[in-house]
Amino acid sequence: MMLEGGMVFMSDTRTNAGLDNISTFKKMTIWENPGERVITLLSAGNLATTQAVVSELDERLKAPSERSPSLLAVPSMFQAARLVADTLREVIDRHANVGQRADSAFNATLLLGGQIAGGPMRLFLIYPEGNFIEAGGDTPFFQTGEIKYGRPILVRAYDPKMTFAEAMTLLLVSFDSTVKANLTVGLPFDYHCYEKDGLKIGHTGRVQQDDPYFQSVSQGWGNALKDALEQQPKWTFDDAQRNPEDKG
Amino acid sequence: MMLEGGMVFMSDTRTNAGLDNISTFKKMTIWENPGERVITLLSAGNLATTQAVVSELDERLKAPSERSPSLLAVPSMFQAARLVADTLREVIDRHANVGQRADSAFNATLLLGGQIAGGPMRLFLIYPEGNFIEAGGDTPFFQTGEIKYGRPILVRAYDPKMTFAEAMTLLLVSFDSTVKANLTVGLPFDYHCYEKDGLKIGHTGRVQQDDPYFQSVSQGWGNALKDALEQQPKWTFDDAQRNPEDKG
Numbered sequence: 001m002m003l004e005g006g007m008v009f010m011s012d013t014r015t016n017a018g019l020d021n022i023s024t025f026k027k028m029t030i031w032e033n034p035g036e037r038v039i040t041l042l043s044a045g046n047l048a049t050t051q052a053v054v055s056e057l058d059e060r061l062k063a064p065s066e067r068s069p070s071l072l073a074v075p076s077m078f079q080a081a082r083l084v085a086d087t088l089r090e091v092i093d094r095h096a097n098v099g100q101r102a103d104s105a106f107n108a109t110l111l112l113g114g115q116i117a118g119g120p121m122r123l124f125l126i127y128p129e130g131n132f133i134e135a136g137g138d139t140p141f142f143q144t145g146e147i148k149y150g151r152p153i154l155v156r157a158y159d160p161k162m163t164f165a166e167a168m169t170l171l172l173v174s175f176d177s178t179v180k181a182n183l184t185v186g187l188p189f190d191y192h193c194y195e196k197d198g199l200k201i202g203h204t205g206r207v208q209q210d211d212p213y214f215q216s217v218s219q220g221w222g223n224a225l226k227d228a229l230e231q232q233p234k235w236t237f238d239d240a241q242r243n244p245e246d247k248g
Numbered sequence: 249m250m251l252e253g254g255m256v257f258m259s260d261t262r263t264n265a266g267l268d269n270i271s272t273f274k275k276m277t278i279w280e281n282p283g284e285r286v287i288t289l290l291s292a293g294n295l296a297t298t299q300a301v302v303s304e305l306d307e308r309l310k311a312p313s314e315r316s317p318s319l320l321a322v323p324s325m326f327q328a329a330r331l332v333a334d335t336l337r338e339v340i341d342r343h344a345n346v347g348q349r350a351d352s353a354f355n356a357t358l359l360l361g362g363q364i365a366g367g368p369m370r371l372f373l374i375y376p377e378g379n380f381i382e383a384g385g386d387t388p389f390f391q392t393g394e395i396k397y398g399r400p401i402l403v404r405a406y407d408p409k410m411t412f413a414e415a416m417t418l419l420l421v422s423f424d425s426t427v428k429a430n431l432t433v434g435l436p437f438d439y440h441c442y443e444k445d446g447l448k449i450g451h452t453g454r455v456q457q458d459d460p461y462f463q464s465v466s467q468g469w470g471n472a473l474k475d476a477l478e479q480q481p482k483w484t485f486d487d488a489q490r491n492p493e494d495k496g
Contacts, residue, residue, distance in 0.1 A: 148396030152425035156470040157477050168483040177400035203485045222404040228472035235416040237451045
């Protein structure tokens with residue numbers, strides 16, 4: 001999520017291969033060269049694919065070549081996105097073209113955001129096909145994975161002038177809406193709040209299931225929604241426009 | 249949705265065959281024998297299939313046979329559900345097994361609810377395979393179609409003691425969340441509020457795009473959500489439990 005004052009990243013840690021095979025894995029990776037660049041990657045989709053992408057990117061840090069520069073060497077966030085996108089497509093191609101199981105099960109979608117000295121903060125959504133889109137004024141945040149349950153609150157309450165603390169509350173409410181409805185998303189949540197032009201890793205941490213703040217928001221939000229509903233104007237059935245023949 | 253005082257049905261009217269082929273069709277059908285039974289059917293999925301099911305059910309009203317009694321003749325809501333489910337499966341089978349295009353595109357899911365004199369109100373969700381589940385205390389409402397966006401508010405704000413008017417507000421907010429996020433759901437919305445033991449059609453009507461009440465709720469809800477968010481406790485980054493090494 002892009003804010004005027006920075007960027008906020010949050011990811012869950014639930015991974016599953018069927019409902020009876022659930023594990024916890026970190027889906028957030030941060031590369032940092034303090035004072036020069038900070039790049040954050042969030043992943044959704046096949047865990048083997050996303051881990052291979054991260055490993056591949058890490059390998060290149062150790063032995064960068066001209067053909068494939070490392071994430072800490074590319075001169076712009078756009079080129080960082082292209083590098084990650086190419087790596088993602090290569091990893092998927094490698095697995096998808098072997099054997100009979102050449103289906104879309106290896107797919108993954110990535111969120112890449114950060115800032116490199118001299119450039120602005122940028123946020124990209126990278127598709128398994130290797131192309132990507134960038135967040136802008138009209139679409140200032142991206143979601144991947146199981147996005148639908150948590151989307152309405154983001155659409156309505158997002159404000160670019162939010163503080164990090166307000167954005168954290170909003171994201172936790174949004175994630176909580178999804179957790180309440182879908183087993184494939186679960187706590188703990190990892191977060192990273194990058195401060196604009198800071199060029200260093202900002203607040204990072206993990207919100208656990210028993211986090212007192214999360215507990216209070218999760219419980220309080222249901223009551224807040226009920227209150228909000230009660231504040232709405234009252235529906236009446238006597239509006240002739242809706243049905244002149246209402247038999248009720 | 250089941251309430252202590254009755255049942256509330258609401259359906260949108262958007263149908264599409266691709267995003268450039270959008271039409272408005274009523275997805276709610278009500279059968280009534282005043283003083284004896286009221287049965288309401290909501291449909292989601294392939295329009296040809298759901299219309300064929302309704303036509304088939306209507307045909308049987310005119311010429312009921314022993315093998316397939318009519319909806320106005322079956323002695324219980326359970327048998328009504330079985331009749332509709334069998335009809336649905338037959339219609340899907342008929343189209344799916346012809347020609348090359350034997351895929352799931354003919355599928356449809358139905359919601360059937362109502363009351364027959366002497367029995368309780370019952371609500372069923374009928375799958376394209378012809379089986380069905382019933383709403384109970386744990387699952388007092390069903391959604392079909394594009395359910396995810398509108399689900400969090402239902403999960404959190406539903407209360408069986410709601411009045412019809414409160415339920416209408418809740419359902420409009422839930423539908424509005426989906427409309428804001430998804431092109432395949434659109435106004436106008438049809439509704440039917442069946443009063444428990446009334447055994448006659450209750451309040452019915454259609455909420456149009458320009459309905460003043462819907463407009464005010466749609467606009468007011470965004471602000472109400474923002475207010476609710478502001479009322480939540482404030483997030484602080486200084487909780488050592490989350491990350492003892494927080495560098496922020």
